[in-house]
Amino acid sequence: PHTRSRDDLATFRLSDRTHDPAGIRRDAVLEIVEQIPARSSSDAPSIRTLTFPISIAIVRAEMLRAAPLARRRDRA
Numbered sequence: 845p846h847t848r849s850r851d852d853l854a855t856f857r858l859s860d861r862t863h864d865p866a867g868i869r870r871d872a873v874l875e876i877v878e879q880i881p882a883r884s885s886s887d888a889p890s891i892r893t894l895t896f897p898i899s900i901a902i903v904r905a906e907m908l909r910a911a912p913l914a915r916r917r918d919r920a
Contacts, residue, residue, distance in 0.1 A: 873896070875893055
């Protein structure tokens with residue numbers, strides 16, 4: 845998604861690794877905690893929690909191999 849321009853904030857991507865993909869939930873709730881500034885300096889700021897139901901899609905990625913150690917040393 846192209847989120848830099850804020851055109852599409854409905855989709856975002858995270859990467860992770862697991863030994864057991866079956867253990868990953870397909871639905872969850874994303875909670876974002878926001879601190880809201882006080883209206884006056886004598887009041888404390890308030891906290892608000894935004895909640896969003898999310899669905900999780902799992903995609904298998906190809907593992908990238910690291911360059912051999914000798915090649916990495918040559919580049920440095």
